[in-house]
Amino acid sequence: MGTASAPAGWPTGSDRIKQDYVYAIAVVSSLFAILFARYVARYMQAYITWVQAGRLLSKQFPSPPSDSLIMGHAPSMQSPRNHRWLSDIHKQLGPLIYIRLAHNHCVLITDPNLLPRIFDRALYPPTSNVLDRPVDEMIKIIDLMTSDSGHSNLLTAKTGSQLWRLVRKGVAPAFNPQNIRQGFVYVLEADYQLIEVLKGIGPERAVDMDDAAQRTSLEVIGRVGFGKTFGCLESLDHPAEGDAFKMVAVGLEEVAKRLSNPLRAYMPWNEEVRKGDRAMKSFQHLIRTLLKEVKARGLPSEDDPTIAGHLLRLRDQSGQPLSDDALHAEFSVMFIAGTDTTGHTIANTLYLISQHPDADRKIAEELDSLDLLVTRTRRAPRQLQYADLSRMPYLSGAIRESMRMMAVVGSGVGRVAKQEMQLGPYTIPKGTILWAPIQAIHSSPALWDQPDAFIPERWMEDDAEFWKPSNASAADTAKANDAEAVRGRRYLPFGDGMRSCVGQSLAKMNYTATVALLLSHFSFRLADRMGGPEGVQAAEVSRIAVAPRNGMWLHAVPRA
Numbered sequence: 001m002g003t004a005s006a007p008a009g010w011p012t013g014s015d016r017i018k019q020d021y022v023y024a025i026a027v028v029s030s031l032f033a034i035l036f037a038r039y040v041a042r043y044m045q046a047y048i049t050w051v052q053a054g055r056l057l058s059k060q061f062p063s064p065p066s067d068s069l070i071m072g073h074a075p076s077m078q079s080p081r082n083h084r085w086l087s088d089i090h091k092q093l094g095p096l097i098y099i100r101l102a103h104n105h106c107v108l109i110t111d112p113n114l115l116p117r118i119f120d121r122a123l124y125p126p127t128s129n130v131l132d133r134p135v136d137e138m139i140k141i142i143d144l145m146t147s148d149s150g151h152s153n154l155l156t157a158k159t160g161s162q163l164w165r166l167v168r169k170g171v172a173p174a175f176n177p178q179n180i181r182q183g184f185v186y187v188l189e190a191d192y193q194l195i196e197v198l199k200g201i202g203p204e205r206a207v208d209m210d211d212a213a214q215r216t217s218l219e220v221i222g223r224v225g226f227g228k229t230f231g232c233l234e235s236l237d238h239p240a241e242g243d244a245f246k247m248v249a250v251g252l253e254e255v256a257k258r259l260s261n262p263l264r265a266y267m268p269w270n271e272e273v274r275k276g277d278r279a280m281k282s283f284q285h286l287i288r289t290l291l292k293e294v295k296a297r298g299l300p301s302e303d304d305p306t307i308a309g310h311l312l313r314l315r316d317q318s319g320q321p322l323s324d325d326a327l328h329a330e331f332s333v334m335f336i337a338g339t340d341t342t343g344h345t346i347a348n349t350l351y352l353i354s355q356h357p358d359a360d361r362k363i364a365e366e367l368d369s370l371d372l373l374v375t376r377t378r379r380a381p382r383q384l385q386y387a388d389l390s391r392m393p394y395l396s397g398a399i400r401e402s403m404r405m406m407a408v409v410g411s412g413v414g415r416v417a418k419q420e421m422q423l424g425p426y427t428i429p430k431g432t433i434l435w436a437p438i439q440a441i442h443s444s445p446a447l448w449d450q451p452d453a454f455i456p457e458r459w460m461e462d463d464a465e466f467w468k469p470s471n472a473s474a475a476d477t478a479k480a481n482d483a484e485a486v487r488g489r490r491y492l493p494f495g496d497g498m499r500s501c502v503g504q505s506l507a508k509m510n511y512t513a514t515v516a517l518l519l520s521h522f523s524f525r526l527a528d529r530m531g532g533p534e535g536v537q538a539a540e541v542s543r544i545a546v547a548p549r550n551g552m553w554l555h556a557v558p559r560a
Ligand code: HEM
Pocket: 154, 155, 156, 168, 221, 333, 334, 335, 337, 338, 339, 341, 342, 345, 408, 409, 413, 414, 493, 494, 495, 496, 497, 498, 499, 500, 501, 502, 503, 504, 506, 507
């Protein structure tokens, strides 16, 4: 049988295949064209909305000259002196400023009438539906250090997320006064150990008290929160292999550098990056091992006051415990968030007191009146008690004054508007970052009398952390502008509202006891290598926290 062939003029089989190809290509290209057009239209729409938002914000708020056409003010905001830059521009431009951080619109706020609104304390409709921590790919860099799986944690999770709600609610009781005071004995243990190390070093040699105080804080979090001793104070004078503090410090430094320059993750040839990477991995290993140790102790009892106990007892709605990855991330974040912040606070306080002999004398008198000071006739004073922490108003005022003048999270904290919202009389477009520049608030001449002077006495007044309008008419205007106004804070070292620092009670117990005990045994003198107060200021570096670039070197001079 012969094969049937198409009559002349009719399309052959191969012609039909060609036609099918042409149709298919036409259909696919039209689809692509439609998709592309929709994508372009959507992008254009988003671009127009973004431009309009920028216009609206710059109409409402002044703006400093921008650093670059594309990046806007991002270079200044990411600079290591951003906390000081923010203070300076607020002094020039007032309490509300618009800046652009590449594609993010941002409003900087130091106005105490409006600050409560961004911290959800006076929001209508209330709260987390409207504002969130600005969680983006950048902040997720922190997750790379806190667990090997990159699991998010209390610090980096979104406010509305199930994880954040569950963990915040579950872990907050670990920091209530009743539970926290049970850890006081461990603070004493670490502090007395530090005092012995300082006595051994003697007054002639300067000590990096920033390093020493961070080590003490890491030990305190380990012992109070997880029942674990890391031995960081033993390595103070001669750093040892496997030093837990170095893992935290070097790893955290790399995280901070990557937050300003994410490209570092792709620079394996850079020795500094490799060192940071190794520290991050060693820290992950350290905390994984800690998690295993804690789990090996068995299910914690209901009255276990530790952070670990609270995290291990947590159950979600379906009765499931946190996964090991989640626990790993939560354990880690407590060390990451609490070690350097508390350590810098202690070191800054000792430095500022060393510069104010009058304050040092008053603190010594206060400690003496409580039989806590070492004197020629009292070589071994009585042991510090938990109750003493609230009997030292001058010392507490000096610490608060140092946290005001040298705020550790100096660049500030932010929230992002999840939908268009009103901020007092101003309209804030969706997606805008609302930023509270903490150092700028703490040093604003509009909010503080003599903001650059170290005056512990200002904290003896009631409600010193709240801004009080200087006359009745100012108060009335503030009320008229904002019927829902709540009292505005002008002191925010721990942030504010539902996402404020969960660990602040532990931090307060730790730094108050540590500063009291150190000052009952020593007075401190700034080492020459710091270059005086100007050198200390010039060496400030703001990464995640503000820290002295090469440490805070002081001489610990015995009191008697
Ligand atoms: C002087 C010491 C400390 C300072 C100055 C400090 C400061 C802060 C600040 C400013 C925030 C962000 C608040 C906000 O966005 O409103 C924060 C959050 C946080 N801090 Fe602290 N902190 C300190 C000590 C600690 C300690 C000791 C721990 C735990 C052991 C800790 C754990 C955390 C955690 C987990 C968060 C995230 C909370 C959340 O988002 O729900 N901090 N801290």
